[in-house]
Amino acid sequence: KSHFFAYISRMRFIQRWALMRNTWQEDIAQHSLQVSMIAHALALLRNRRFGGGADPERAALLALYHEAPEVITGDLATPIKYFSPEIRASFGHIEELSAKKLSALVPEDLRPALEPMLVTPEADPEGRRVKAADTIAAYIHCIEEVKAGNSEFEKVADQILQKIHDRYDMPEVRAFLEECLPSYRLTLEELD
Numbered sequence: 001k002s003h004f005f006a007y008i009s010r011m012r013f014i015q016r017w018a019l020m021r022n023t024w025q026e027d028i029a030q031h032s033l034q035v036s037m038i039a040h041a042l043a044l045l046r047n048r049r050f051g052g053g054a055d056p057e058r059a060a061l062l063a064l065y066h067e068a069p070e071v072i073t074g075d076l077a078t079p080i081k082y083f084s085p086e087i088r089a090s091f092g093h094i095e096e097l098s099a100k101k102l103s104a105l106v107p108e109d110l111r112p113a114l115e116p117m118l119v120t121p122e123a124d125p126e127g128r129r130v131k132a133a134d135t136i137a138a139y140i141h142c143i144e145e146v147k148a149g150n151s152e153f154e155k156v157a158d159q160i161l162q163k164i165h166d167r168y169d170m171p172e173v174r175a176f177l178e179e180c181l182p183s184y185r186l187t188l189e190e191l192d
Contacts, residue, residue, distance in 0.1 A: 015027055038136050
């Protein structure tokens with residue numbers, strides 16, 4: 001028996017943005033799908049326009065599983081997770097233990113393929129693209145909340161955009177921000 005996929009299916013129950021008033025709730029399953037699509041796009045942009053070397057399918061898979069350990073830990077709010085270096089280090093350890101627990105639930109013959117998806121070193125180029133995509137997805141959530149009249153997300157949107165510029169100065173990220181991001185501010189009618 002393997003409980004891995006049953007655990008993963010519970011991603012839809014873990015809510016994001018717990019400390020914020022939201023006009024709509026986002027769970028980590030929804031978030032992971034969006035991050036997967038963005039990470040895939042970033043890798044494609046890298047390959048088609050900026051010298052190649054990316055693995056779009058791997059980026060998408062890493063992103064698909066990037067929040068998986070949260071089915072055990074829950075989603076710890078960013079201000080808490082990064083409150084101090086000690087808390088960040090402790091939570092990082094908890095995330096590692098959670099990933100190991102999930103990995104142990106994977107059928108043994110599938111483990112070599114799935115285990116690397118559960119923990120990705122940030123030094124890994126695709127892992128870095130996933131982190132960039134994760135941050136872009138958070139920014140998109142802020143855009144959508146502000147567009148819906150929720151001013152609570154205005155300041156955090158500015159902070160997240162600054163984080164994207166400071167940490168992820170990659171040509172594929174700049175291209176996505178310039179070409180794709182403005183559309184998230186449009187209505188459905190304007191997208192047509």
